[in-house]
Amino acid sequence: MKSMKKKRILQSIGLGAAFLVLGVLFIFPLYWTVITSFKTSSQVFVEKPVLILDTLYLDNYIEIFQKSHVMTFFKNSLLIAGGTTLLSLILASMAGFGLCRYGFKGKKTLQNSILIIRMIPALVYTIPYYIIYNKLHLLDTLAGLIMSYISFALPMAIWLAISFFLDIPSEIYESAEIDGCSEFKMYTRIALPLVKAGLAVIAILVFVGAWNEFGLALVLQSSDAKKTLPIGIASMVQTHKDTPSGSLAAAGVLAMIPAVILSMATQKYIVKGTMAGAVKG
């Protein structure tokens, strides 16, 4: 009995230590970015790295707010990621609901073709998008970028939505039908509230994907007024001149904020949503 208890304690200590190491591995780069953003330029590149700061210098934040268009980039990223998330959620939930609820010829093929689109690397679409958008005068517009992001986000979002809608027992729809509920109301009043947790998972995945996207935004956007934060941050990296690492870190901290807030706010749903996906047979 005693040895069992001892074993359990040892196991807990081992597990705790493993989590601690993992935690440090994940948290240290974030911590490093945050403290670098509060260092002066002469504190950044030193042979003995400074891990704890006596004074938090605001130079880098003043620099990025005063001398760059970081707030414009931030606003654009927020609009683009928010718009992409909202529209993707609407479209994916409708598609997911339809594909679960109705049987029709070619349904499997349609579902699989959505998956195939997802498998093609996004970079392959970049030049065609550029040429098409040029003809449609959609280059350097927020709407154009949102449209392209939606097309990338939808396959994954639809597949996730399908898996969440499949968890809803068909009896619920049948009772609603008997009560005279229309299909649209069934979608809005019955199905959507039941997959709320799943939608939160989709929202955060789509948002983070759009928030961090670089390649397409680089090609499709050109003026400072329409650029996103990742492009703005990449612009800080210099060639043949020292990169302002402190300002880069400050912009990085700024870029983390929305994703962190969104993750914290939807944490409850994410756990539920991922669990829902996991138990589906």
Place this chain on the structure above:
Amino acid sequence: MKKRKQMKKFLAAAFCGILLAGSLSGCKVAVSDEAKSESAENTQTAKGEGEEEQSQAIVKYGTELTNLNLDGTLHGQYEGQTLTVPVMSGDFEKAVSAVAPIFEELSGAKVVIESIPGEQYTDKVQLDLNNTHKYDVVLSPIAILHSFAIAGKVEPLEELIQTYAGESYDIDDFLPGLFQTYGYYDGKLVAIPYKPDVMLLFYRKDLFEDEAVKAAYQEKYGEELKVPETNEEMVQVAEFFTKSQNPDSPVDYGYCAMMLKGSTRLLFFNRGGDDIDENLKPNMNNGEGIKAMNLILDLQKSAPKEWVQMGWDEANQFFANGNAAMMEQWPGLWLTCQAEGSAVKDKVGVAVAPGNTPTLGGWGASIASESQNKELAWKFIEFMTSKDGELLKIENTMDPCRASTYEIPQVQDSSELYEALMESFNYAKTLADVDVPYISSKLCDVMETYIQQAMEGSITPEEAVSGMEKEFTTEIENLELE
């Protein structure tokens, strides 16, 4: 049960909070003196500019800029026209953005500046030249501009200059070597030099002038310690300043350079190696090429082991931290050496790279062949590269390309680099990027791979240059250039 869970959550959050607060605790929040002085400088500049505006005259480096309207050829006649100029973010963006409002006021045109991150700059410009044709002026590294020229993406400039340039626009005033190498390709003038670049030798002036160090050198080699001018002198001085070869050395290493893949060929060129001749034939498998490879291997003994992992930032910081006696680098290293916190501030001297074959870099300005505003595009290039325009760009690290600019005493005094820079331009012939259209970066990669293999010791210097020659021949033949 629920309460217990909530308590656990609270404790976890509190723990994280305490950790973060602990690490940042006792921290004062402040703005550093560096930032304060910069802000004061900016205010002064702004005030100065305001004063200049009031008196309707711009004075730079003691020279009144009286010909900004390019002999009266800019008089608001381009009202309603828009010029789009792509620029690399950073100093290029600052330099062009600083002159654009003056040009707008004089010409009446609107200048749209599109900044592009450095790493993706060429790709994006190329994409536009091939598809959207939005850009009017093309600012680009020289070898890239030459590729654009042979593909017909940029416009020959002679006719535009003859037709539209102001009468005092003097192309003979550009540094001759620079103008020929940058401007002409395939017999046509396709670019005007905008930013010159050449590899320089940065050395620790304090060590080279230290009497005790000089005496030790005299004793060891029987000759006076001086800034090396030849490759052999450099190898010897580097050896002297390397602790593993001379335990009394005041620094750890005699030599340092950025040797991350992508930069190694620069050292090969600095040591006298070449890439191609004027007929686009490989020109490295010869005595000079083998000697250059051997010199690199000699210098490797006096350089830090990790130098093959050193890119721009790492190598510069290594030198600025006072770890090496000499370093070959582009002029931008100067700013790192003189920055606050640098261990070598005011202790660094600059000279021509030993051997007198420094690598030539640099950027030029061209006009997109599909531009709808070629006349306006030329006027903008003329404005930026005129004698007055040169004085406007210097403070944004765009060094002068005109001989007359270097002759202005205040310009000479403004940077300790200029003397060495001017002299280096007389010697520099080999461009940093292999100047073969379409496959420039591929051929650069070929050189990098062989040089790095020789440095690892997996092939001999002879095998390295012979391998480069073979691959160059195949690649260039496959191009089927006329």
